Amino acid sequence: xxxxxxxxxxxxxxxxxxxxxxxxxxxxxxxxxxxxxxxxxxxxxxxxxxxxxxxxxxxxxxxxxxxxxxxxxxxxxxxxxxxxxxxxxxxxxxxxxxxxxxxxxxxxxxxxxxxxxxxxxxxxxxxxxxxxxxxxxxxxxxxxxxxxxxxxxxxxxxxxxxxxxxxxxxxxxxxxxxxxxxxxxxxxxxxxxxxxxxxxxxxxxxxxxxxxxxxxxxxxxxxxxxxxxxxxxxxxxxxxxxxxxxxxxxxxxxxxxxxxxxxxxxxxxxxxxxxxxxxxxxxxxxxxxxxxxxxxxxxxxxxxxxxx
Amino acid sequence: xxxxxxxxxxxxxxxxxxxxxxxxxxxxxxxxxxxxxxxxxxxxxxxxxxxxxxxxxxxxxxxxxxxxxxxxxxxxxxxxxxxxxxxxxxxxxxxxxxxxxxxxxxxxxxxxxxxxxxxxxxxxxxxxxxxxxxxxxxxxxxxxxxxxxxxxxxxxxxxxxxxxxxxxxxxxxxxxxxxxxxxxxxxxxxxxxxxxxxxxxxxxxxxxxxxxxxxxxxxxxxxxxxxxxxxxxxxxxxxxxxxxxxxxxxxxxxxxxxxxxxxxxxxxxxxxxxxxxxxxxxxxxxxxxxxxxxxxxxxxxxxxxxxxxxxxxxxxxxxxxxxxxxxxxxxxxxxxxxxxxxxxxxxxxxxxxxxxxxxxxxxxxxxxxxxxxxxxxxxxxxxxxxxxxxxxxxxxxxxxxxxxxxxxxxxxxxxxxxxxxxxxxxxxxxxxxxxxxxxxxxxxxxxxxxxxxxxxxxxxxxxxxxxxxxxxxxxxxxxxxxxxxxxxxxxxxxxxxxxxxxxxxxxxxxxxxxxxxxxxxxxxxxxxxxxxxxxxxxxxxxxxxxxxxxxxxxxxxxxxxxxxxxxxxxxxxxxxxxxxxxxxxxxxxxxxxxxxxxxxxxxxxxxxxxxxxxxxxxxxxxxxxxxxxxxxxxxxxxxxxxxxxxxxxxxxxxxxxxxxxxxxxxxxxxxxxxxx
Numbered sequence: 011x012x013x014x015x016x017x018x019x020x021x022x023x024x025x026x027x028x029x030x031x032x033x034x035x036x037x038x039x040x041x042x043x044x045x046x047x048x049x050x051x052x053x054x055x056x057x058x059x060x061x062x063x064x065x066x067x068x069x070x071x072x073x074x075x076x077x078x079x080x081x082x083x084x085x086x087x088x089x090x091x092x093x094x095x096x097x098x099x100x101x102x103x104x105x106x107x108x109x110x111x112x113x114x115x116x117x118x119x120x121x122x123x124x125x126x127x128x129x130x131x132x133x134x135x136x137x138x139x140x141x142x143x144x145x146x147x148x149x150x151x152x153x154x155x156x157x158x159x160x161x162x163x164x165x166x167x168x169x170x171x172x173x174x175x176x177x178x179x180x181x182x183x184x185x186x187x188x189x190x191x192x193x194x195x196x197x198x199x200x201x202x203x204x205x206x207x208x209x210x211x212x213x214x215x216x217x218x219x220x221x222x223x224x225x226x227x228x229x230x231x232x233x234x235x236x237x238x239x240x241x242x243x244x245x246x247x248x249x250x251x252x253x254x255x256x257x258x259x260x261x262x263x264x265x266x267x268x269x270x271x272x273x274x275x276x277x278x279x280x281x282x283x284x285x286x287x288x289x290x291x292x293x294x295x296x297x298x299x300x301x302x303x304x305x306x307x308x309x310x311x312x313x314x315x316x317x318x
Numbered sequence: 319x320x321x322x323x324x325x326x327x328x329x330x331x332x333x334x335x336x337x338x339x340x341x342x343x344x345x346x347x348x349x350x351x352x353x354x355x356x357x358x359x360x361x362x363x364x365x366x367x368x369x370x371x372x373x374x375x376x377x378x379x380x381x382x383x384x385x386x387x388x389x390x391x392x393x394x395x396x397x398x399x400x401x402x403x404x405x406x407x408x409x410x411x412x413x414x415x416x417x418x419x420x421x422x423x424x425x426x427x428x429x430x431x432x433x434x435x436x437x438x439x440x441x442x443x444x445x446x447x448x449x450x451x452x453x454x455x456x457x458x459x460x461x462x463x464x465x466x467x468x469x470x471x472x473x474x475x476x477x478x479x480x481x482x483x484x485x486x487x488x489x490x491x492x493x494x495x496x497x498x499x500x501x502x503x504x505x506x507x508x509x510x511x512x513x514x515x516x517x518x519x520x521x522x523x524x525x526x527x528x529x530x531x532x533x534x535x536x537x538x539x540x541x542x543x544x545x546x547x548x549x550x551x552x553x554x555x556x557x558x559x560x561x562x563x564x565x566x567x568x569x570x571x572x573x574x575x576x577x578x579x580x581x582x583x584x585x586x587x588x589x590x591x592x593x594x595x596x597x598x599x600x601x602x603x604x605x606x607x608x609x610x611x612x613x614x615x616x617x618x619x620x621x622x623x624x625x626x627x628x629x630x631x632x633x634x635x636x637x638x639x640x641x642x643x644x645x646x647x648x649x650x651x652x653x654x655x656x657x658x659x660x661x662x663x664x665x666x667x668x669x670x671x672x673x674x675x676x677x678x679x680x681x682x683x684x685x686x687x688x689x690x691x692x693x694x695x696x697x698x699x700x701x702x703x704x705x706x707x708x709x710x711x712x713x714x715x716x717x718x719x720x721x722x723x724x725x726x727x728x729x730x731x732x733x734x735x736x737x738x739x740x741x742x743x744x745x746x747x748x749x750x751x752x753x754x755x756x757x758x759x760x761x762x763x764x765x766x767x768x769x770x771x772x773x774x775x776x777x778x779x780x781x782x783x784x785x786x787x788x789x790x791x792x793x794x795x796x797x798x799x800x801x802x803x804x805x806x807x808x809x810x811x812x813x814x815x816x817x818x819x820x821x822x823x824x825x826x827x828x829x830x831x832x833x834x835x836x837x838x839x840x841x842x843x844x845x846x847x848x849x850x851x852x853x854x855x856x857x858x859x860x861x862x863x864x865x866x867x868x869x870x871x872x873x874x875x876x877x878x879x880x881x882x883x884x885x886x887x888x889x890x891x892x893x894x895x896x897x898x899x900x901x902x903x904x905x906x907x908x909x910x911x912x913x914x915x916x917x918x919x920x921x922x923x924x925x926x927x928x929x930x931x932x933x934x935x936x937x938x939x940x941x942x943x944x945x946x947x948x949x950x951x952x953x954x955x956x957x958x959x960x961x962x963x964x965x966x967x968x969x970x971x972x973x974x975x976x977x978x979x980x981x982x983x984x985x986x987x988x989x990x991x992x993x994x
Contacts, residue, residue, distance in 0.1 A: 078647070080640050095466065097479065100330060104507065114508045118620035118630045120569055121368070123333035125462070136464040136476070138331060143633025144600055144618060152464055152477075160469045183636060273666055 014176045014190040017110050018064055021088050021170065024109040025062035028102060030090065033063035038254055039261040042067045043089030043169055047253055050131060053093055053156050053165045054292055055299040062090040064172065068261065070268035073208035076201045079184030080174070083207045084200075088170040095152060095166035103150065103168055107142070111179060118143050126151045130260060130284050132158035132292070135167065147175050157292020217271045224262040228283060231255035235290040244301040249294045256287045320360070320377035321486030323447075324518045327371040327455055328480035328504055334568035336460060336475060337366045343458050344373055351454060355446050357382055365532050367571040369504070371458075372532060374518075378485065382440030389414065391432035394423055407432060447490045451483060455494060467495045480504055484518050506530050506571050508622055529623065530571045538567045544575035545603065545617055554613050556603040557593075565601060570621040578602075578635045582614040584642045587649055588730050590723060591716070595641045598722050600634070648716040656735050657728065660710040667712050670793075673778040676709045682778075683708065687770035693813050700763045701770070704744035707732055708767060711745075725749040751801050754840060758805050765809040772798040773818055780825045799832040803859065807836070812860040830856060837866060846991040847873070853986035861934060865984050868936030873990075877947040878940075884950045885987035888974045891959055897971040899979065907969050912956045916949040917973055920980075927980060936984055943981045950977075 012020070022032050036046035043049060043065035052059045065087050073083030092099060100121075108114060121138040126149065128134070135151035149169040153161050173185040173196070182188050186197030234252040241247045263280055266272050272280060332340070341364040352359045357379060365372040391410035397403060403411075403418045411418045414434040424433045456472055463473040472478070472495035481499040483490040492499050503514045503521070509529025516524045522532055531537050541563060545556045566573060584592065589612045596602040602616040618634045625631055664677035673679070684705040691698035711717045711728035720727075729746020737745075744767045747759035759765045775798050779785070786795050806813060819825040833856065837843045843866050851865045872878050908914045923942045930939035959974070961967045981987060 079643070097477075100507075101512070115622075116625075116627060116629050117633070118618075118622050118625075119508065120621050121331035122569065123331075136462070143630045144637040145633060152466060154464060162468050164466050164468070178633065178636075181632075181636075183639065278671075 011180055011189070012111060012176075013192060014172070014188050014196060017172065017176050017179065018086075018088070020110050021106060022062060022064075024106045025060075025090055028060070030060040030062040030092075033061050035063060035065050038257050039068050040065065040257055041069055041260060041264060043087040044128065044133065044167065045131065045257060045260065046089070047250060049089060049091050049167065050133075050156065050288075051250075051253065051292070051295050052091065053153050053161055053167075054159060054296050056163065057299070058163060059091065059093045059165075062088065065089050068264070070207075070211040070264045073204065073211055073268070075208040076186065076197075076204035079186065082173065082185065082200075083204055083211065086172040088168075088172055090168040090170075091165050092168075093165035094163040099166045100150075103140075103148070110175070112142070121150070124149065130263075130281055130288065131156065132285055132289050137167075142178065145174060145178055147171060147178065157295075158289040159292055159296060211265060211268045215265055215269050217266065217269055220262050220266050220269070220271070224259055224266070227255045227258040227262065228287065231259070231287045231291070235287070235294065238294050238297075244298050247294070247298060249291060249298055252294070253288075253291045256284065256291055259284050259287065320379050322518045323373075323375040323378050323486075323490075324482060324484045324516075324521055325373045325451070325490075326480075326482035326503055326521075327478060328482070329369055329371070329474070329478050330476040331368040331569075332366075332371075332475050334368065334565050337368070337371070337568045340371060340458050340460065340475070341366055341373075344371060344454075347454050347457060348373055348375075351446075351450050352378070355382055355441075355450075356385075357443055357446070366534060366568070367530060367532065367537075368569055369507075369571065370530075370532075378443055380443055380486070382443060382446065384440045385438045387436045387438065388422075388424065389434050389436050390424060390426070391421065391434060393428070394430040394432060397432050410434070444485050444488060444490050447483070447485065448492050451490065451492050451499075452494050471495055482516060482521075484516075487517070506622075509572060531573075534567050537570060537573050538563060541566055541573050541575055541619055548575065548577050548617075549605065553608050554605050554615065556605055556617055559597065559603060562597060562601060562603060566619040569601075570619065572621060572623050574620045574623055574625070576618050576620060576625050576631050576634075577605075577615060578618060578631050578638070579615050580635065580638055580642060584646070585612060585614060587642070587646055590726050590730065591645050591649065591720070592642070594720050594723050595645055596638070598720070599641060600638060602634075602638070644719065645716065648714070648719060652714040652716050652727075652731065653734060657707040657710040657731055657737075658735075660713045661706060663713045664709055667709075670778070670782075670784075672782045676712060679774060680706060680709055683767075683770050683774050686774055687767055690766050690770055690773075690813065690818070693817070694762075694766060694811055696762050696766060700738065700740035701744060701766045703737070704732075704741045704748075704763055704767050705770060707737070707741070708745050708748050708771065751804055752797070754800070758801075758808050762809075765805050765811065769802060769805050769811070769818075772802050773820075776802070776825060776828075777820050777822065780822050780828070785824065785828070795828070796832065799829050800836065802829060803832045803836050806859045807863050810860050812858045814857045815859065816857060833859060833862070837862075841866075843870060846989055847985075850985040850987060850989035853989050854982055854984055864934050865936050868940050869985055871937050872940040872944060875941070875944060877944040879990070879992045881944050881947045881950060882987040882990035883992045884947070884954060885978065885981065886990075886992075887954065888978050889986075889988040892971065892975055892978065895971055897968075897975060899972070899975045901968060901972045903972045903976065904965075904969050907966055908973075909957070909966070912949070912952040913970065913973070916946070916953045916977075919946055919949045920973075920977055924980065931983060939984060940981075946977075 026032050033048050036048065040046055043063070046065055048061050048063060052061065066084050067087050068084045070083060072081050074081045096102065104114060120141040122141055124137060124139040126135045126137060133156040135153045137149065137151035139146045140148040140150055147170065151167045153165045153167055155161060173188065176188050177185055180188055186195065186201060188196040190196050190199050231252050234248060238247055263284060345362055345364050349359055349362060359375060360378060361376040363374045392406035397407035407418050410432060411421060414436065416434060421432045421434055424431050456474065460475040463475055465471045465473050466477040478494055478497055480502060481494065481497055482501060482503050483492065483499040484501055489500055501515055501517070503516045503525065505511045505514055505525065505528025511528055514524050514528055525532050531540070549555055592612060593604045596604050596616050602618050605613045605615040605617060607613045616638065620630055661680065664680055665675050667676040669676050669679045684702050687701040687705040688698045691701045708728060711724060711731060714727060714731070717724050717727050725748045726746055729742045732742035732745050740761060740763045743761045744759065744763040747764035748767050748771055750756055750759045750768060759768050775793065776795060779793055779795055784793060805811065815829060816826055819829060830852065834848055837848045838845050847866060847869045851862055851869060854865070856862055903917065905917065908917055923946065927939045927942050930942070957970065959967065959970045961970065
């Protein structure tokens with residue numbers, strides 16, 4: 011029986027063999043793998059790209075003090091971006107399930123309509139939730155828009171829910187009983203984090219401090235975005251750090267929400283503020299990608315073409 | 319010669335609910351294409367699975383029929399001079415590429431002209447299809463489309479991955495978004511080959527051997543038969559669920575039913591919760607015993623042919639267990655706070671930005687509920703209490719998780735918290751009827767609450783200008799209005815429509831639209847009957863219904879339609895004369911014969927008709943009016959309304975006017991479309 015980490019290793023190897031860069035998790039709080047710059051920014055613009063990474067994803071409101079067998083504050087997603095999407099993308103996806111030991115001939119797979127939309131990121135896509143024997147294991151999305159920009163190279167985004175997939179493979183009813191490594195359970199590794207984070211998120215997080223932090227990060231992002239139009243050497247401009255400020259705001263918003271500090275009327279307005287920042291960053295990034303480089307040595311790092 | 323045609327559009331998984339409308343659109347545009355090109359269509363048949371839309375025609379001619387056209391040229395008078403063709407004739411013959419001797423002469427109203435019979439050979443059907451199919455396919459309307467080949471690329475519901483187009487033995491060549499048509503289909507993702515060469519003749523068999531049942535009808539039957547088969551000897555039966563069967567038919571290429579079980583201890587949860595989890599979240603049929611009680615089983619339909627090791631069953635059982643655990647947790651936690659204690663919390667749930675929170679809505683609905691209860695002469699107590707608690711379940715974890723259970727959960731929690739029957743049942747039923755098939759609330763309080771809730775939404779949205787346009791109706795106002803109409807009619811609530819609409823003329827008109835739809839399309843009354851009855855008054859819908867039933871009953875009798883035709887004539891005469899009534903009939907100047915006879919017959923009937931009408935006994939009232947037909951006919955036959963003597967004329971108009979008003983309180987007969 012594969013451990014949690016075996017499943018990760020195998021999926022990463024599988025996608026690495028299909029031309030994906032294997033990235034490490036993004037090192038700031040995000041609500042989903044989509045929000046990491048490896049997805050949010052890389053899907054923009056004309057450059058093909060293939061990447062896979064595990065992304066711990068934080069959703070404060072989903073925390074259950076470690077008491078619910080299926081709900082987690084922080085769960086791990088395997089995020090795969092194939093830009094542009096290959097024609098046999100679904101066949102490749104199904105083969106990845108076989109790679110972790112699921113004999114497709116003995117199971118029931120269904121693709122159920124599920125179109126994805128993130129108002130905060132100005133992003134949306136068309137796709138399915140993939141059901142394995144009645145369990146949703148993957149969100150499959152053809153990106154259509156990101157940061158308010160229509161995407162010309164349509165990427166396929168595969169998001170695997172790693173805990174539930176492993177619980178399925180190991181036949182466990184609770185994610186905490188999953189074997190993470192030989193002799194070590196998921197609960198051994200993560201339970202304290204779930205409990206303590208739930209206490210913080212629901213009970214102790216200081217609302218005025220969160221609002222203040224939200225304002226500071228928003229201000230910093232706005233300040234940076236305002237500098238861009240007149241900034242002389244575009245490729246040096248800190249778009250990525252500006253985006254990090256957006257992610258901070260997004261996480262703070264989620265925290266405030268789980269503290270019950272955002273009224274319904276405020277909610278739309280606050281989402282609108284984060285969205286405005288995200289759209290601004292997306293525009294800068296796209297502009298930067300297509301701006302003429304000053305000299306070859308000044309080409310921004312990390313934009314080499316990687317793909318099939 | 320005629321040959322069969324096969325078109326298969328191979329795609330990634332199409333949402334199940336979009337498939338049938340898409341097939342209908344595909345078929346109708348194909349028929350239209352053939353009609354435009356004068357190709358006889360023959361029998362056309364469509365089929366689909368989630369991954370393919372299929373259109374087949376049994377026989378299509380290989381060629382369009384040849385066509386003949388008569389092109390007219392110069393007049394004969396200008397075409398020949400002294401028996402010799404002029405330049406005009408020679409020019410025309412040259413243009414048509416024939417000798418002058420081959421030209422014909424035709425007679426026209428303007429004289430004799432030269433003409434040329436031009437034969438055009440019919441085009442090959444294959445060429446016509448090859449040109450037209452890409453547009454035809456991409457023209458299928460979908461609720462939401464996507465692009466996959468760049469933002470200026472083709473748009474379809476999901477990416478097109480292969481195309482089969484065969485006319486007889488030949489491929490009809492075309493391509494869409496880089497996919498060229500051919501003769502290669504694709505099998506079931508797990509059970510078949512990815513590439514299967516097919517012919518028109520062996521298509522079904524090839525796909526069947528590769529795990530795909532092409533016909534929805536067969537998949538549907540397979541699901542039903544397997545469910546019956548597995549429950550037959552267990553004294554159990556699956557709850558009928560047509561919509562779920564359709565979903566499963568179109569979400570599978572190879573449906574196979576399996577029976578799973580859950581721990582009977584979950585049966586202590588409300589059946590509504592268990593069924594909703596199974597149906598909406600897992601697409602399972604629920605199972606009941608002989609007595610109709612929920613049994614600890616479910617039926618899942620797989621998209622594969624077997625579950626030999628029971629892996630799929632166990633997987634589904636585990637998922638259901640987790641969901642039931644959640645539900646049990648919510649059921650317990652939610653009851654730690656009573657509905658009454660949740661009212662204040664509704665201030666934090668937005669109903670609509672301009673219409674305020676659900677607390678605001680609750681206050682308005684309470685007031686409105688009291689008002690309609692008084693109008694209906696019902697006890698306002700239970701309705702008001704129900705209105706106060708009605709929306710509180712929106713703050714419960716169960717409803718946040720299982721939104722389909724709003725209202726129902728409120729009712730169940732209210733019952734558990736000791737609210738009286740009238741109150742909890744009203745809360746339980748508040749969103750009914752949710753569709754045309756759904757029943758209206760079971761109790762009077764339930765009907766009044768549902769009415770008040772829907773009217774508040776309608777009044778509010780109309781006040782701030784959120785009126786549905788075209789297919790856009792984000793607040794489901796049509797459904798709300800339809801619910802209002804059905805509750806009034808089927809709940810026998812004779813409340814005045816204009817008061818319910820709070821005097822908003824646009825809202826009254828909106829409701830009347832639903833009234834027309836309801837009586838015509840749902841109840842099956844003829845449109846002219848509905849128009850006739852509504853023209854005579856539409857305030858009280860129960861009365862509208864009674865009048866419609868009466869008209870429908872009287873209409874087949876021999877006197878009715880001819881009388882309706884006469885009433886149309888009366889209405890025209892009165893309108894032309896600008897007569898609006900008022901003057902009493904003077905019996906002294908009635909001419910003996912048909913005029914006096916009509917008057918006498920009318921007078922004899924009048925009080926009887928009035929009595930019937932008062933008692934809303936419309937059928938005998940209409941029969942009595944219809945019995946006047948011989949006198950009316952004779953009157954129009956023999957009497958000149960437009961008599962030279964103004965007094966006589968005006969007296970005759972008065973007679974007609976009174977006759978007309980007496981009947982038009984029931985229906986405006988002039989709206990009846992007669993065959994005469």
